[in-house]
Amino acid sequence: MHAAERPTILVVDDTPDNLAVVAGMLEHDYRVRVAASGERGLRIAAASPAPDLILLDIMMPDMDGYQTLEQLRANPATADIPVIFVTAMDSDADEAVGLALGAVDYIAKPIRPAILQARIRTQLELKAARDRLARENERLEEGVAQRTREIELLRDVALHALATLAEKRDNETGNHLLRTRCYIELLMDDLALLPEFTPELTPLRRKVIAKAAPLHDIGKVGIPDEILCKPGPLPPPEFAIMMQHAQIGADALGEAIGRVLAEHASQPQPAGEIHYALTFLEVAREIAGCHHEKWDGRGYPRQLQGEEIPLAARLMALADVFDALVSRRHYKPPFPLERVVDIIREGRGTHFDPRIVDSFLKQIDAFAEIAGRLADPHPAD
Numbered sequence: 001m002h003a004a005e006r007p008t009i010l011v012v013d014d015t016p017d018n019l020a021v022v023a024g025m026l027e028h029d030y031r032v033r034v035a036a037s038g039e040r041g042l043r044i045a046a047a048s049p050a051p052d053l054i055l056l057d058i059m060m061p062d063m064d065g066y067q068t069l070e071q072l073r074a075n076p077a078t079a080d081i082p083v084i085f086v087t088a089m090d091s092d093a094d095e096a097v098g099l100a101l102g103a104v105d106y107i108a109k110p111i112r113p114a115i116l117q118a119r120i121r122t123q124l125e126l127k128a129a130r131d132r133l134a135r136e137n138e139r140l141e142e143g144v145a146q147r148t149r150e151i152e153l154l155r156d157v158a159l160h161a162l163a164t165l166a167e168k169r170d171n172e173t174g175n176h177l178l179r180t181r182c183y184i185e186l187l188m189d190d191l192a193l194l195p196e197f198t199p200e201l202t203p204l205r206r207k208v209i210a211k212a213a214p215l216h217d218i219g220k221v222g223i224p225d226e227i228l229c230k231p232g233p234l235p236p237p238e239f240a241i242m243m244q245h246a247q248i249g250a251d252a253l254g255e256a257i258g259r260v261l262a263e264h265a266s267q268p269q270p271a272g273e274i275h276y277a278l279t280f281l282e283v284a285r286e287i288a289g290c291h292h293e294k295w296d297g298r299g300y301p302r303q304l305q306g307e308e309i310p311l312a313a314r315l316m317a318l319a320d321v322f323d324a325l326v327s328r329r330h331y332k333p334p335f336p337l338e339r340v341v342d343i344i345r346e347g348r349g350t351h352f353d354p355r356i357v358d359s360f361l362k363q364i365d366a367f368a369e370i371a372g373r374l375a376d377p378h379p380a381d
Contacts, residue, residue: 013086018057054082082124188210293313
């Protein structure tokens, strides 16, 4: 075995003769480093490469072995290095103190070479086993994380494809979904700084809302093409049918929630996965069913008012209206940005949550940048 491949043992003792004796016992089998003080031992232990095991005397001036061990354990770089006390203090009380501080073993002086070698081999084997287990756990955790990322990607692609199909029936492009999600993310990042919104707009909640936002018009799949794709304003009877898309979407997502609950009851899944799925579907249901509600109660389908409207739906209400106004649609040309801002400002406290409008007004330039960067292609362009 090459010297570089041998385990490294750090011996810490303030007596040079003791250092020489212990080094002589070990140098045939190990790479030995020595330190004549606790302070020096700490520096060597923290350097790279770290020792595989430390033999530590207790009775040393300035910093004794107990203090040295405490600092070793307090430093993440040295906390896991096994330490064996080697000392003339051989009472049961001394041994109990050392083990309580985190030493893995306790060898009394005078040192018997066979005992020292056996104890070191045992601790190095235990350390090697722990290291192997830690590496295996890291590998397994990375595998689980990779699989989770793949599942999330597949889920996101499937949901986006489903939402895009609904938009395509309305002659819209997937960019509408991306733009509205970006608008909502801007609003959430700003509103999360306000005390009244901070508890609800946690980082995880914001992520769920953003991922659920593209499903806001999923109910359009239930609207006849002759109404959904009709150019120009709809007459009242046809608009009444168009309005049904909000309830259709909410009902469809409600049925999905029921299926998840039924499947969980018959074939339990990990609680974390079920909780996330139900949270996502519930937020998507709120957005789909309530994003046409208005702050003053004059919206549809349920005429909810104020904070009766779920926050995710209030956010989508403004994002959806902004995008509809600023974008070209088959039934209208795009409105100038100044007019769009005026319309949303006029809707403060009637159509929209006043605080969400205030957040929008602070970020008009960012909204306009997203609208321009993600604008839909048009044959006239």
